[in-house]
Amino acid sequence: MKALGKGSIASFIRWGLGAAWWVLWIAAAGLALAAIAYVVLLILSAMGIIDASFLNRGHGEFHFGSSGKINIDFDDSGDATWPAIITGFLVGGVAIGGALVIVFRLRKLFANFSSGEPFHKSNADHLRAIWIALLVIEVSRYLLMALMGALLAAFGQTEHAKLNVHVDLSTWFAILIFIVLAEVFREGARLREEQELTI
Amino acid sequence: MKALGKGSIASFIRWALGFAWWVMWFFAGILTIAAIACTLFFFGLAVHAYKIETDGKSVLMYAPYAAIGFAFVGVSIAGTLAIIWRLRRLFTNFCAGDPFNKSNADHLRWIWIILLFMEVWKYPLGALTVALWAVAPVPVDKDGFNFDDHHNGIDFSTWFAILIIIVLAEVFREGARLREEQELTI
Numbered sequence: 001m002k003a004l005g006k007g008s009i010a011s012f013i014r015w016g017l018g019a020a021w022w023v024l025w026i027a028a029a030g031l032a033l034a035a036i037a038y039v040v041l042l043i044l045s046a047m048g049i050i051d052a053s054f055l056n057r058g059h060g061e062f063h064f065g066s067s068g069k070i071n072i073d074f075d076d077s078g079d080a081t082w083p084a085i086i087t088g089f090l091v092g093g094v095a096i097g098g099a100l101v102i103v104f105r106l107r108k109l110f111a112n113f114s115s116g117e118p119f120h121k122s123n124a125d126h127l128r129a130i131w132i133a134l135l136v137i138e139v140s141r142y143l144l145m146a147l148m149g150a151l152l153a154a155f156g157q158t159e160h161a162k163l164n165v166h167v168d169l170s171t172w173f174a175i176l177i178f179i180v181l182a183e184v185f186r187e188g189a190r191l192r193e194e195q196e197l198t199i
Numbered sequence: 200m201k202a203l204g205k206g207s208i209a210s211f212i213r214w215a216l217g218f219a220w221w222v223m224w225f226f227a228g229i230l231t232i233a234a235i236a237c238t239l240f241f242f243g244l245a246v247h248a249y250k251i252e253t254d255g256k257s258v259l260m261y262a263p264y265a266a267i268g269f270a271f272v273g274v275s276i277a278g279t280l281a282i283i284w285r286l287r288r289l290f291t292n293f294c295a296g297d298p299f300n301k302s303n304a305d306h307l308r309w310i311w312i313i314l315l316f317m318e319v320w321k322y323p324l325g326a327l328t329v330a331l332w333a334v335a336p337v338p339v340d341k342d343g344f345n346f347d348d349h350h351n352g353i354d355f356s357t358w359f360a361i362l363i364i365i366v367l368a369e370v371f372r373e374g375a376r377l378r379e380e381q382e383l384t385i
């Protein structure tokens with residue numbers, strides 16, 4: 001099986017990315033629905049229509065990708081946990097939004113590979129957009145983790161919240177590799193352009 | 200900071216790969232010592248099992264399981280060393296401002312072949328462990344041993360990575376062809 005062109009491995013990967021694209025949109029819709037439902041519950045709780053203890057949960061754990069996690073015991077009333085829940089929705093939003101941007105760019109990249117154009121001028125830009133998206137997601141994780149910590153300290157009445165933070169070196173390494181790859185593809189596009197001019 | 204050439208991001212990655220190279224050799228050394236110690240223990244003392252603590256559970260370790268474990272970790276370390284060696288060569292060319300050196304496509308081809316071997320190697324070892332478990336399960340002292348906790352099935356991300364590296368290898372081959380044509384034109 002050939003690696004580039006129609007009916008190639010690149011086409012198969014493009015198809016896989018297409019499936020991932022729709023899965024991510026379903027996840028985005030699910031997250032949006034969950035966020036709306038939570039806000040409605042908070043409003044109903046504030047109006048006294050439902051008991052605030054309805055939102056109580058014994059224990060929760062928020063993962064910020066592989067950058068860190070926060071363990072929280074929700075021993076208080078539901079509306080006191082909003083700093084954790086709202087930041088959790090933001091974390092999910094950034095992760096899904098970032099993944100959508102990355103998958104969109106990868107699909108464009110592999111569309112060029114599938115059409116036998118590995119050094120199309122736009123490919124370097126797609127790779128640059130991918131490393132910028134990865135960078136934004138990673139930095140956002142740190143900022144949102146700090147935001148959750150600050151909100152919990154200011155408004156939360158949790159029994160205890162344990163914050164675990166560690167820098168995910170593999171993500172930073174991936175960002176650096178994408179920067180290098182973007183430059184390699186820019187060089188390839190330059191070579192192809194020169195070749196076309198020669199012909 | 201520039202991406203390719205001397206003092207670039209590629210140079211930094213190459214330095215990190217050099218560091219990883221020595222770390223992996225350190226692990227290879229530890230594995231060799233452990234394998235020798237185990238062999239002496241099992242065969243020298245003519246025993247077939249010893250007790251170890253894993254995940255807070257006390258289990259009896261049998262020689263065949265130890266052999267499978269060493270085969271798995273040994274191939275993983277050897278494969279990782281081979282991949283890092285190829286990546287170092289690749290990034291050496293990037294550092295020299297030569298991203299489309301003819302050898303780069305070969306380095307990438309070897310990387311996906313090694314990854315493929317490392318992934319495929321896991322399946323017979325897993326099947327062997329399951330078969331061995333059916334014949335001679337390891338006695339457990341405490342909460343029991345959940346086989347599912349130690350068996351992750353097919354790793355799709357690895358297969359996806361292999362496919363992407365196959366495509367990248369072909370892209371680099373195309374780049375090398377373009378560069379060769381350019382040199383011939385000049």
